Amino acid sequence: MxxxxxxxxxxxxxxxxxxxxxxxVSLYELNHMSTDIESILASNKRSIELSExxxxxxxxxxxxVVSYVILCDTSYVDSCRVTSEAxxxxxxxxxxxxxxxxxxxxxxxxxxxxxxxQVVEQLLVSRAVEQQVLSRQNxxxxxxxxxxxxxxxxxxxxxxxxxxxxxxxxxxxxxxxxLTPRAERLSRNAYRAVTPVFISLVVMIAILLMFYYFIVxxxxxxxxxxxxxxxxxxxxxxxxxxxxxxxDEMRELQEKIESVVNNPxxxx
Amino acid sequence: MDLRFGxxxxxxxxxxxxxxxxxxxxxxxxxxxDMDTSYSPLVMSSLLTLLLGCFPLIFVPPxxxxxxxxxxxIVVGAWVxxxxxxxxxxxxxxxxxxxxxxxxESVSGFTTTGASILNDIEALPRGxxxxxxxxxxxGGVGVIMFALVILPSIGRSKMMLSNVEIxxxxxDNFNYRTQTIxxxxxxxxxxxxxxxxxxxxxxxxxxxxxxxxAMSATATCxxxxxxxxxxxxxxxxxxxxxxxxxxxxxxxxxLIYATFTNKPNNIFRSEVTxxxxxxxxxxAVLVALSxxxxxxxxxxxxxxxxxxFHVVSLITTTGFATADCNTWTSFAILILIFCSLVxxxxxxxxxxxxxxxxxxxxxxxxxxLRRQQHPAAIFRTKIDGIPQDKDMLNTVMVxxxxxxxxxxxxxxxxxxxxxxxxxxFSSAVACSSNVGPxxxxxxxxxxxxxxxxxxxxxxxxxxxxxRLEIFGLIQLFFIRWWR
Numbered sequence: 141m142x143x144x145x146x147x148x149x150x151x152x153x154x155x156x157x158x159x160x161x162x163x164x165v166s167l168y169e170l171n172h173m174s175t176d177i178e179s180i181l182a183s184n185k186r187s188i189e190l191s192e193x194x195x196x197x198x199x200x201x202x203x204x205v206v207s208y209v210i211l212c213d214t215s216y217v218d219s220c221r222v223t224s225e226a227x228x229x230x231x232x233x234x235x236x237x238x239x240x241x242x243x244x245x246x247x248x249x250x251x252x253x254x255x256x257x258q259v260v261e262q263l264l265v266s267r268a269v270e271q272q273v274l275s276r277q278n279x280x281x282x283x284x285x286x287x288x289x290x291x292x293x294x295x296x297x298x299x300x301x302x303x304x305x306x307x308x309x310x311x312x313x314x315x316x317x318x319l320t321p322r323a324e325r326l327s328r329n330a331y332r333a334v335t336p337v338f339i340s341l342v343v344m345i346a347i348l349l350m351f352y353y354f355i356v357x358x359x360x361x362x363x364x365x366x367x368x369x370x371x372x373x374x375x376x377x378x379x380x381x382x383x384x385x386x387x388d389e390m391r392e393l394q395e396k397i398e399s400v401v402n403n404p405x406x407x408x
Numbered sequence: 409m410d411l412r413f414g415x416x417x418x419x420x421x422x423x424x425x426x427x428x429x430x431x432x433x434x435x436x437x438x439x440x441x442d443m444d445t446s447y448s449p450l451v452m453s454s455l456l457t458l459l460l461g462c463f464p465l466i467f468v469p470p471x472x473x474x475x476x477x478x479x480x481x482i483v484v485g486a487w488v489x490x491x492x493x494x495x496x497x498x499x500x501x502x503x504x505x506x507x508x509x510x511x512x513e514s515v516s517g518f519t520t521t522g523a524s525i526l527n528d529i530e531a532l533p534r535g536x537x538x539x540x541x542x543x544x545x546x547g548g549v550g551v552i553m554f555a556l557v558i559l560p561s562i563g564r565s566k567m568m569l570s571n572v573e574i575x576x577x578x579x580d581n582f583n584y585r586t587q588t589i590x591x592x593x594x595x596x597x598x599x600x601x602x603x604x605x606x607x608x609x610x611x612x613x614x615x616x617x618x619x620x621x622a623m624s625a626t627a628t629c630x631x632x633x634x635x636x637x638x639x640x641x642x643x644x645x646x647x648x649x650x651x652x653x654x655x656x657x658x659x660x661x662x663l664i665y666a667t668f669t670n671k672p673n674n675i676f677r678s679e680v681t682x683x684x685x686x687x688x689x690x691x692a693v694l695v696a697l698s699x700x701x702x703x704x705x706x707x708x709x710x711x712x713x714x715x716x717f718h719v720v721s722l723i724t725t726t727g728f729a730t731a732d733c734n735t736w737t738s739f740a741i742l743i744l745i746f747c748s749l750v751x752x753x754x755x756x757x758x759x760x761x762x763x764x765x766x767x768x769x770x771x772x773x774x775x776x777l778r779r780q781q782h783p784a785a786i787f788r789t790k791i792d793g794i795p796q797d798k799d800m801l802n803t804v805m806v807x808x809x810x811x812x813x814x815x816x817x818x819x820x821x822x823x824x825x826x827x828x829x830x831x832x833f834s835s836a837v838a839c840s841s842n843v844g845p846x847x848x849x850x851x852x853x854x855x856x857x858x859x860x861x862x863x864x865x866x867x868x869x870x871x872x873x874x875r876l877e878i879f880g881l882i883q884l885f886f887i888r889w890w891r
Contacts (some may be wrong), residue, residue, distance in 0.1 A: 154462070335500050336452050336500055339496055343459065343460055347459070347463050350463055354468075357414060387469075
């Protein structure tokens with residue numbers, strides 16, 4: 141490599157390549173990170189949505205049971221059954237979208253939801269039988285039940301309801317916990333995204349320092365030396381003498397200046 | 409002649425190209441190992457190193473005329489820059505490698521010390537493990553010596569660089585031309601690595617472990633691919649193979665070459681080599697007797713097995729381990745520390761004081777006593793019957809004192825930074841002599857990870873000082889006043 145232009149071009153190209161390389165690496169890593177973050181957020185959002193639908197379903201069931209048992213509104217009989225089935229359906233849907241690690245928790249949730257459904261079903265059956273007996277006896281005091289509805293709600297339904305809703309909360313917190321390793325992996329990826337860029341910057345600073353040094357040595361110093369020597373020649377008639385060690389444009393310039401300045405002297 | 413900075417950078421750049429090639433090779437290992445996690449860090453590091461190495465070649469034209477001053481700067485600069493560049497794959501991979509840890513591991517590799525900050529070596533992917541062992545292999549043959557092979561220029565440039573690389577004592581023993589020295593070192597080094605690899609494979613190691621351990625043993629580094637080092641394999645056959653490689657690597661390379669080529673000045677006639685073997689045997693027997701008498705091992709043969717391996721491992725500055733010698737008797741530990749101080753022969757890849765200097769010091773002491781008895785008599789200190797130059801003897805004594813001062817200062821700094829006496833002293837000895845494991849908190853079954861950051865920095869400085877035979881590094885700071 142002889143020409144200054146070639147060297148400077150290659151020098152600049154090296155820096156551009158380095159910049160491009162570090163940019164590319166950081167873009168790749170950041171893109172990776174962004175995908176990871178999106179995936180974590182989507183999983184998180186979905187787990188919250190599923191938990192909410194399960195909780196909504198169980199609350200709807202609770203409202204129906206309260207309306208039927210406590211408020212004695214018989215129009216809620218079907219609603220009790222439908223909402224119980226809805227709870228099971230929502231759980232099945234959430235199970236379908238969850239990973240295998242949560243299978244045990246879903247088994248437990250399924251079990252408690254099934255218990256809750258059985259409790260409601262038993263109530264509905266017993267109340268239906270009771271209604272038949274009462275209508276046969278032509279008893280007008282429909283509101284006087286053979287069992288204490290408030291007690292049944294507190295002692296039988298509410299514990300089953302609490303177990304199921306707690307199981308849903310457990311499933312939700314488990315889904316959140318399952319995201320932790322992914323978040324940790326993300327922090328490692330963040331380190332990996334930053335380190336190559338940082339190292340590339342260090343290398344670039346080293347290259348820039350070398351580039352500066354080489355420009356000073358190959359371009360600036362010879363120009364200053366030729367300028368000083370030419371000034372001395374003009375002012376004091378001292379022969380132009382600058383020693384060129386390189387074989388590039390600077391040498392050509394030095395030779396041309398030398399021939400212009402010193403040759404007329406030689407001709408005399 | 410003034411120092412030409414450009415020329416220094418150009419030759420350091422050549423060394424970086426060698427590192428880039430080894431990084432690429434390690435990336436290849438990562439690729440064939442199911443594209444493990446070290447693949448992209450190694451490829452990226454390789455590209456960056458390639459760029460760093462190529463850049464000076466564009467601007468600085470080749471030269472055959474390198475001054476001694478420039479030679480020193482190239483050697484020291486190459487070692488420091490290689491250690492910095494060697495950090496790149498570690499830093500990009502992450503894991504246990506913080507900046508100081510990566511620097512420690514890299515310097516430890518290039519100076520063939522073999523001290524590690526890794527708590528779990530086996531957690532490292534194969535590509536990175538191979539790079540780790542490559543650093544010690546490159547360091548073993550000498551970064552500059554390695555680069556000289558690929559340098560297009562010949563003659564004086566090689567001479568000046570070799571002067572720095574081969575310790576002055578070793579150079580006096582060499583009776584070959586510099587080009588021959590380079591060829592000898594490389595052929596012995598590569599040959600020994602290949603033979604050891606095949607031997608270890610036959611002994612029961614997998615190819616990867618065999619290559620890594622062969623590289624490490626030949627370079628007298630001590631990096632292993634297992635947390636328990638050689639104790640993991642629990643094989644007397646493998647231990648015997650590694651011991652043979654370590655002992656050979658601790659001998660003057662010129663003498664090994666002379667032995668293979670049937671030259672008269674061979675291993676068996678060399679007084680230094682005989683002394684080296686003598687020290688190994690006596691030390692091993694003393695350690696074995698101490699272990700046997702303390703009932704640490706059930707019989708004398710078992711004691712001898714472990715004692716011999718550890719004496720060889722420490723005297724050759726390798727640092728492999730087959731047992732936790734931290735639990736051995738104080739006498740055995742003292743003998744092992746003595747081995748870590750004295751180390752193997754000059755002209756080998758081992759570090760430390762060098763056994764040649766010990767032999768000369770003993771002979772000088774004997775002459776001193778005889779001179780007191782016979783003041784008029786003239787006594788000359790001889791090695792292999794050849795009288796040694798007074799200047800050389802003087803240098804030996806100065807170096808010995810400087811080495812002891814370095815260890816003392818290192819211990820002061822270590823204890824100042826919170827290390828206990830044993831850890832501070834033994835880590836200073838282990839790093840100055842490029843041995844690797846010490847005693848106390850930095851024993852063979854422990855590592856340097858728990859040490860404070862400043863202490864790690866101090867130990868890496870000691871490693872570089874020890875590897876460059878103290879004055880090689882110190883002179884760099886006085887380069888301006890150097891005529």
